[in-house]
Amino acid sequence: MASNAPVGKPTDMSSPRLPKVAGIDSTVPAPPHTVAPLPGVPLAAPPSDAALPPGVLIQDRLASWVSDLTTLHELTERLIKTDSLDGALREMLGAGAALVGARRGMAVLEPADGLGPTSTIGLGLAHADLGTIETVPRGSGSYGRLLDGLPEAEPPGAGLPDADPPEAGLPGNGPTAPRRPARVPEPIAIRDVRTEEGLDPRHREVAARLGYAASYALPLATEEAGRLGAAVWLYDEPAEPDERRRHLIGLYGRFATEHLARLLQVERARARVATVAEELLPSRLPRVPGVRLAVRHLTGPQGGGDWYDALPLPEGALGLAVGSVSGTGPSALAAMGRLRASLRAYAVMEGEDPVAVLSDLELLLRLTEPARSATALFAYAEPAQRRIVLAGAGHAPPLVVGDHRTEFVETSLSAPLGMLTCWEAPSVELSPAPGETVLLYTDGLLRRTGDATDRAFARLHAAASSVPRADRSDPGAVADHVLRTLLPGGLDPAVEGEDVVLLAARFE
Template sequence: MLDIGLLVRVHVDALIVAQNHMGVCDAIRRIAPVGKLAAMSAPHLPKVAGIDPEVPVSTHTSAPLTEVPGPPGAFIQDRLAGWVSDLTTLHELTERLAGTSTLDDALNELLRAGAALVGARRGLLVLEPAHEQAHEPARGEGPSATLGLGLSHAELGLLETVPRAATALGRVLDGLPGTADGVASPDLLGEQDLDPRHREAATRLGYAASYALPLASEAAGRLGAALWLYDEPAEPAQKQRHLAGLYARYATEHLARLIELERARADVAAVAEELLPSRLPRISGVQLAARHRTGPRGGGDWYDALPLPDRTLGLAVGSVGGSGPSAMAAMGRLRASLRAYAVMEGEDPVAVLSDLELLLRLTEPARTATALFAYCEPAARKVVLAGAGHTPPLVLGERRCEFVETTLSAPLGMLACWEAPSVEFSPAPGETVLLYTDGLLRRTGDPMDRAFARLHSAAASVPKAGRHDPAAVADHVLRTMLPDGLDRSDSAEDVVILAAHFD
């Protein structure tokens, strides 16, 4: 039996590995066959009897090797290192994309990552999701967006003047044949049949090549397309296209989930708005303004303003515990019940909240709520209010900015019988009474005592020119308390502000 050397076995194993990863033909081309060792093809040894005949070498036997070629391990290691590097880059980019929670953030991240993958500096993304289901016509096509990377609004407008069919982006958006794997335009200005308006836009914006890629997958369908621009004639290599395609398919699935989330939030906000007053009443001697935002899951914060007999006014704010559709439904029932009790006995806020507490305890014993009801006589500038576990109102005027002293009481549904004294105060001419829910305080992320201090400071900093406008007061307080805006999706809290300015 022949003893095959270790070097031969290593070469055979390397050949098998290369065949598995590169394909048989490619491996054979890249790895030279290893010949037999010299010991295997050497002449026979001389006979022991002293006769030393010449033993010719067979013509069917390979010639002895003078040197053994080096193993292909370095080549395979380079290939593996390249694959690992590509996978690591793709993993990092998809992780960053998965960390986005809003559609705008995801679109911006997609544009930046795609530009890095294809080696471009600028880009453009168009989102045009459409429902293919015939049973969903009322929901529309979903949110549409046009976003640029390294392009100003004016430059985006210039690109929009180019006919859709004359651009690779437009052909990809329309799903024309041959665009599923992307469309490369390596030398736009060198194309003889380039649309004149496209040539003008490319010349003015200073790009000479482009690469368009669809945002589509089997599960999500076609959501839009992205276009990246090159300053010089160029096109992405095959490996770059492959990585960009993998990333785009993953990004499409992520965008589809965010689009559905945006639609759900829009539906929740629409239902919440329908449960609240469509317009505020007009009462002589008082001006009203309200600001309301529903959390992403739908909450139970509400407000109300209803005219009462003798030109009086009822103001109410409240919050139902929990979130989601059940909390919104409970909020609607609670608000409707309070309106009925206010019409019957609105001049006694304690009686209104007592009836509301009894109704809540009998119909929904597992639910709690906070509420504040104020009975206002604008002509006499008189306000009588009662609160059940709710935040105190704030009075803002030329000479004061202070919280109204209210009695300490438990929320509705927590006591066998709720009753707390009412409070009466008189706002001076030109003062504004600010009612709000604790969602305004909780969205700041500060402890409650610090959040109250921030609210007081925000109200005190309202410019004098805007203190006679309740809408300006509410907007200033919101901007000061929540500088990042009300549309942040990382907070589940509702926000309600009801401002009443007394003439």
């Protein structure tokens, strides 16, 4: 009885096939690497014995691919934890150096839309070294060619053979048709700077001065994000990454670019919010005889509703105000702008009576924005007489700083604006001595310390008391000393929280 013969090619059907692993091209060979990777993130070295049995070779290659996947996972996990453009660029440079087997490098952030921000970060290069590299003509440097040579998005059909003209009104035609994503340029490898053709003599001179012999440049660009910049790694000896390393750095580079694109959007949003907040506040402080003014305004990532004002009033008087509205973000900024503009109008009409100014402000807030509350402090100052009349609505009391005293002004307790059906509280009058500085501030200064309210007030008093005598004649130096003492690390822009306003008025 004849046996059944197999159909087709038995050898091809029964031969083992390499498995496909997501994100890794199984056709890419895995030659051994010679440069140490990042600490704790080893790159797997494939077997060097070409005579191994097929099964063993497959297992070793599979183990190498799994190791590569693990490496990329750990590197991307490190990158995703960065929350600033500077931090992401530095992490990307370090990880890329391990993947391509280099020791030094630099990254240039230069978005193609020209809206910024721009920056240059170095790995193993001093600031002067970066400046030296930037003297190389951009057309000769690999990273410069990537930055200047990325094509912009082309309209659909560009580069295709001519066809019949599209009919008007059909989908996809006309000025609103979607644009084809920009093409991403290929990485540029210069294996030996000394022998590479077409390089500018200045490029070879800089390479000899800094001691590098080869480079590998990667575009920080994807079809979706466009061009954000470029990274270049420098080798001490003539070299270039092998095919496996190119594949890994390409995968990592695409992920890094998308992460940088997200951080860029966040950074631009923060910059716009900060710009709007600054435009809603005075562009400069007025000059009034008998008093010197200084202000410090620190803004959080979302942009809070803290504000200040200083406006000259009739007969040489001066109006000083600080306050905050509830909430953060654009809506709080808009409410802050409306509140500040209204207070200016009331101050011009009846500024000598701070209680009347805040009462009018309370009525306006209650009628126009019933769901919002605000705190405010308004002071009517007559510098020539060194006389101040002030009233506060749910606001922290001012602080008087001088050679012979540092004390809080005793003000009456009052609810914030918008909390009562009718707001009214007695005003307080004080007379600063010559050379004394009155500090007006928002609650954000106290809350940003992270302490309980009583502890924060005590720290503020201690900070004001410790102002060096030589700095007490300058209101700006007084404000800076208080901020450095209370917030030694500054205002972390990545940490959610209230804004900080500190307005200092020194009376002559």
